[in-house]
Amino acid sequence: MSRTYPLLLLLMLLLPQQTDAQQQVLTPELLWKIGRVALDDVSPDGKYALYGVQRYDVQTNKSSRVLYLMEIQSGGFRAITDPDETSTDGEFHPDGKKVGFLRNGKLHEVKTTGHAMSGPISDLEINGFHYAPNGQSVLFTRDVKLDPNTTDRYPDLPLASGRISDGLFYRHWKSWHDYAYSNVFYVNYKDGSLVGAPVNIQREERFDSPLTPDGGMEQITWSPDSRWIVYTCRKQNGTAEARSTNSDLYAFEIASGKTLNFTELNMGYDRDPVFSPDGRYLLWTSLAKPGYEADRARLMMLDLTTQQTVELSAGWDFEVNHPVWSADSKTVYFLSSEDFTNQVYELRLADKKIRRITTGQHDITALKVAENELIVSRVSMTAPAEIFAVNPATGAMRQLTFVTDDPWKSLQKSKVERRTVKTFDGKSMNVWIVLPPDFDPKKKYPALVYCQGGPQSNLSQFFSYRWNLSLMAAQGYVVVAPCRRGMPGSGQAWNDAITGKWGDAMKDYLSATDALAREPFVDATRLGAVGASFGGYAVYWLAGNHQKRFKTFISHCGLFNLESFYGTTEEVWFPHHDFEGTYWQTPIPKMYQTDSPHRYVQNWDTPILVMHNELDFRVPFSEGMQAFQAAQLRGIPSRMLSFPDEGHWMSKPQNSLLWQREFFGWLERTLK
Secondary structure, eight states: OOTTHHHHHHHHHHHHHHHHHHTOOOOHHHHTTSOEEEEEEEOTTSSEEEEEEEEEETTTTEEEEEEEEEETTTOOEEEOSOTTSBOEEEEEOTTSSEEEEEETTEEEEEETTSOBOSSOSOOOOOSEEEEOTTSSEEEEEEEEEOSOOHHHHOTTOTTOOOOOOSSSOSEETTEEOOSEEEEEEEEEEETTEEEEEEEETTOSOSOOSSOTTTOOGGGEEEOTTSOEEEEEEOOOOHHHHHHOOOOEEEEEETTTOOEEETTTTOOSOEEEEEEOTTSSEEEEEEOOSTTOTTSOOEEEEEETTTTEEEETTTTOOSOOEEEEEOTTSSEEEEEEOGGGSOEEEEEETTTOOEEEOOOSSSEEEEEEEETTEEEEEEEETTEEEEEEEEOTTTOOEEEOOOTTHHHHTTSOOOEEEEEEEEOTTSOEEEEEEEEOTTOOTTSOEEEEEEEOOTTTOOOOSOOOSSSOHHHHHHTTOEEEEEOOTTOTTSOHHHHHTTTTOHHHHHHHHHHHHHHHHTSTTEEEEEEEEEEETHHHHHHHHHHTTOTTOOSEEEEESOOOOHHHHHHHOSOTHHHHHHTTSOSSSSSOOHHHHHSOGGGGGGGOOSOEEEEEETTOSSSOHHHHHHHHHHHHHTTOOEEEEEETTOOSSOOOHHHHHHHHHHHHHHHHHHTO
């Protein structure tokens, strides 16, 4: 017998295992094992990048986040914070020798050449911070209790649980008003310690900075000379705040204690201030239309030497997000979703021309400047976030982190294709098609129409840990994701087209569904529609108007009754703009009469899974309750999944896995 036989036998035994590993497909459990990468900062000298990796432990229902320091040119990296703790908001000290970060609500520091220092540098409880450019102060935000609670009003009733409200905005997204407001402070910093008494630059105003829930410390900044703090704030309370998007940029001068309003004349959102490195200019993004949270984000610039304000993006039909300056203060880089992918653009002050830098079927989700390169995070529908360096002249990218290679690199990947579909009124609509791994065009697959939320949010090359289109495709479904009207990516007119006409966007879904059903690889008898928020609204609307197109529906946190939604949501400016008024005015706006899903329940004839979160104050839980009750009373096969401890989004690992198992279990029973 040949002596090579044992080796051949060993290889034969190993080959099936390698093939199995290569054939592995994405599952909800694998999705929660992937490290989630986010770009935090770039060092003052542009040589190092700071990023965080968040990992979840499903068994304990907890997560940790570790900060990593990377040398950009070599790609060498190392962890600089405790692997068992959660460290967030990493920021380089101006001297580049230390990194500040938050842990358990307190400011910590670590030397870039050593290990984490022991304990926090201050006992102050804070929400976010920025070092002053001169290194002598730190600004931070902290909640300040300014309103009396029930016990303050009635000291003899210490166990009373009632809430007293004299105006709206008594709850927001998933939190009840807690009688406190996020104010901006600064405090002296010396030798790695915060010293002296903090100064509240808002003087205990009953206004929040930054704006929640989407706003962070990008809404607050120092001037390069450390003379000014500029912060974003909507200085309205109660019912007025619930109706308004009028935030402004307020500039506080450290020496005098005076506050100026830089954007008093604009009645829409003004936010995300960024000073040029030379201190001459202030950039920010601005929405012109009051009450319209999805208006085109314009790039505004104030020349601090002439006090003149100009719109740098005038004449450009797309939004500007996350602007950053070049080191020489001559160029602005920003992100935008032209053509339904988020890419990097540059604008040179000399000629005000906008040039696209990056291309490709991906999204850029964060942007920093480092020496002669740009540092970005990049995702796609088939790839989780990693950090890349971008050549600003050519757009060429080189990958810097490979955190998600395990297990992502060994998984079979879905394929994403772009199609153009004609809408009911003859317009061209971009549609993403996500095909299962090992797709065979000769086979017929069940298909899902994915309905995006927003409603005016872009459907680009996003990567989600819940609404993951690759995960859906990996379970054997063709996924169609229509970029229906109302979404950024095709100019402002397309984005504005659903105001007062949500039903037109629903017809777009039907156009995409009919086009999908004609594909030879789609089984037109096994179509489902799924979506959350506005996408959940779309599912409810389609359930009453689909005319036998679909075999199953799944709605998460969807709007069901536009009148009850207007009466219970907290950000009233949104329905007031999109519905074009109240349900009690005369005449009643058309949308309440023609576009509310509850008016079509008599047509429901298809199984539906209703999922809703009880702490969702944006689309209140009662919307899901109404839909499930209607389905049950109509005799429609239906199930309700609710979460008492989740808001508009899912945040806890085990809740999310339960959500995904019910999601795919429902599809398995009713569609597959």
